[in-house]
Amino acid sequence: MSKAISKSPWVVHFNCNSCNGCDIEFLACLTPTYDVERFGVLHVGNPKHADVLVVTGSVNLRNRHVLKNVYDQMPDPKVVVAMGICPATGGIFADCYNVVGGVGSVIPVDVHVPGCPPRPEAMIDGIIEAVGILEKKRAGLAVDPPLLPVKTVKGPAPAPAPQEASEKN
Amino acid sequence: MSMLVPFGPQHPVLPEPLQLRLELNDEKVVSAVPVVGYVHRGLEKLAEQKDFIQDTFLIERVCGICSFMHSMAYSMGIEELMGIQVPDRARYLRVVWAELHRMHSHLLALGLLADAFGFENLFYTIWKIREEIMDAMECTTGARVMLGSCCIGGVRKDISAEQAKFVLEKLNNFEKMFKRSSEVLMGDYSVKERLVGVGVIDGKKAYELGAVGPSLRGSGIAKDHRMTGYAAYGELGFEPVVEKDGDCYARTMVRVRELYQSMTLVREALAKLPEGELKTPFKGNPSGEAAVRVEQPRGEVLYYLRGNGTDKLDRLRIRTPTFANIAPLLTMLVGCNLPDVAVIILSIDPCISCTER
Numbered sequence: 001m002s003k004a005i006s007k008s009p010w011v012v013h014f015n016c017n018s019c020n021g022c023d024i025e026f027l028a029c030l031t032p033t034y035d036v037e038r039f040g041v042l043h044v045g046n047p048k049h050a051d052v053l054v055v056t057g058s059v060n061l062r063n064r065h066v067l068k069n070v071y072d073q074m075p076d077p078k079v080v081v082a083m084g085i086c087p088a089t090g091g092i093f094a095d096c097y098n099v100v101g102g103v104g105s106v107i108p109v110d111v112h113v114p115g116c117p118p119r120p121e122a123m124i125d126g127i128i129e130a131v132g133i134l135e136k137k138r139a140g141l142a143v144d145p146p147l148l149p150v151k152t153v154k155g156p157a158p159a160p161a162p163q164e165a166s167e168k169n
Numbered sequence: 170m171s172m173l174v175p176f177g178p179q180h181p182v183l184p185e186p187l188q189l190r191l192e193l194n195d196e197k198v199v200s201a202v203p204v205v206g207y208v209h210r211g212l213e214k215l216a217e218q219k220d221f222i223q224d225t226f227l228i229e230r231v232c233g234i235c236s237f238m239h240s241m242a243y244s245m246g247i248e249e250l251m252g253i254q255v256p257d258r259a260r261y262l263r264v265v266w267a268e269l270h271r272m273h274s275h276l277l278a279l280g281l282l283a284d285a286f287g288f289e290n291l292f293y294t295i296w297k298i299r300e301e302i303m304d305a306m307e308c309t310t311g312a313r314v315m316l317g318s319c320c321i322g323g324v325r326k327d328i329s330a331e332q333a334k335f336v337l338e339k340l341n342n343f344e345k346m347f348k349r350s351s352e353v354l355m356g357d358y359s360v361k362e363r364l365v366g367v368g369v370i371d372g373k374k375a376y377e378l379g380a381v382g383p384s385l386r387g388s389g390i391a392k393d394h395r396m397t398g399y400a401a402y403g404e405l406g407f408e409p410v411v412e413k414d415g416d417c418y419a420r421t422m423v424r425v426r427e428l429y430q431s432m433t434l435v436r437e438a439l440a441k442l443p444e445g446e447l448k449t450p451f452k453g454n455p456s457g458e459a460a461v462r463v464e465q466p467r468g469e470v471l472y473y474l475r476g477n478g479t480d481k482l483d484r485l486r487i488r489t490p491t492f493a494n495i496a497p498l499l500t501m502l503v504g505c506n507l508p509d510v511a512v513i514i515l516s517i518d519p520c521i522s523c524t525e526r
């Protein structure tokens with residue numbers, strides 16, 4: 001069972017408050033040119049079937065309950081991958097009146113993929129990273145906190161970690 | 170007995186969170202009520218807090234799918250306020266990128282539509298073809314989605330002769346590949362079974378309800394803002410694409426034919442590309458009022474800007490095409506079967522993140 005999960009993680013995608021840029025790039029990952037399915041990743045619509053939650057966009061006053069709901073419905077162990085700068089800090093929309101902040105203010109995030117939007121290659125990298133974390137969680141090992149520090153308060157975005165900066169658009 | 174079914178906000182066929190409360194009588198939809206606000210950010214307000222040059226890149230993020238056209242409409246608005254004359258080369262380059270954006274957006278919509286009626290193979294094929302267009306955009310601007318190449322007074326990037334050659338090569342590939350897929354889209358029995366006669370709206374009703382873009386042109390009304398010849402469209406021999414039937418199939422056909430048309434426009438614009446400056450320098454701050462309309466893949470977008478002589482705008486208002494198309498959508502949904510709901514929604518190609526901003 002454990003092997004099956006790490007060889008074939010099922011991914012559910014939730015568009016939180018994004019501008020679509022990250023969503024279409026994530027969808028592009030699933031299609032033949034980038035093809036995450038070669039890693040066994042399957043895109044599902046039902047959070048109850050999923051191991052990995054891919055979130056794009058920041059959290060606003062309305063959808064934070066929906067996000068929490070989707071997250072709570074997923075079976076343990078689960079991993080959250082935040083695609084783009086928006087779910088990290090709110091990104092370009094951080095100062096908007098309806099934006100609460102990053103996804104990290106509602107649910108724990110395991111992997112951050114920086115970029116606005118990140119390239120599909122970086123997104124694939126993020127999902128592969130998530131699979132490793134999933135395996136660790138399954139074995140009951142401690143996992144490292146995500147590379148990008150998440151500020152739950154509003155403010156300027158922290159600089160992304162240097163090794164990931166090269167993948168930024 | 171009727172019952173209430175919530176459709177969304179997290180739904181497999183919708184890449185975006187739109188919720189529809191459907192009132193059903195058995196399988197038939199009696200009424201539909203949209204519930205919005207899941208992607209509302211408050212961007213218009215933020216645009217008033219940043220200065221008008223920064224806004225160009227903020228406005229680009231109204232929507233990732235038609236990002237270039239948003240920044241183009243905004244720049245056109247500021248140019249009107251400040252009386253800036255855009256150089257010829259920039260006008261042509263804007264057409265090139267705008268049409269590339271239209272192509273990728275239409276391909277995206279057709280792919281998602283194919284996914285909604287369960288033709289997964291077609292979805293993947295169309296998205297594979299879309300990568301040709303993405304390559305063309307990446308080669309010319311360095312980014313795939315947020316091009317960032319439009320700025321007030323012109324454009325920030327140039328297309329060199331080699332790049333133009335690469336774009337044309339990609340277009341040739343696209344044409345070859347899309348020919349096969351469009352045959353399937355136009356002629357396949359199972360596709361027609363799901364699209365013909367579904368979600369019908371006649372031209373008069375669509376016009377009254379304020380439909381724009383392919384939703385209107387699919388009902389036989391030739392209205393396309395490119396006909397007014399903004400940017401360089403006036404010099405490129407543009408004719409709107411119209412279909413008569415007003416069903417999902419007609420709207421799909423409009424998109425398929427527009428793809429070929431956009432391809433011709435890009436080729437033509439690259440062939441006629443005049444030499445010259447990319448950008449007119451400007452000084453000062455905008456003041457006064459301006460309303461600008463631009464034809465986006467989903468229809469016509471309206472930008473209203475009001476400047477007050479400082480570097481911050483007084484008001485920015487965006488009326489997006491999907492907002493205009495929601496009223497016709499609710500009319501189309503009445504009387505259809507529940508399994509057709511997803512197909513009808515995707516046939517207007519909704520962009521919720523534009524609508525809610």
Ligand code: SF4
Nearest residue numbers: 018021084085086116
């Ligand atoms: S990170 Fe950029 S591309 Fe992604 S949702 Fe935010 S603004 Fe859009």
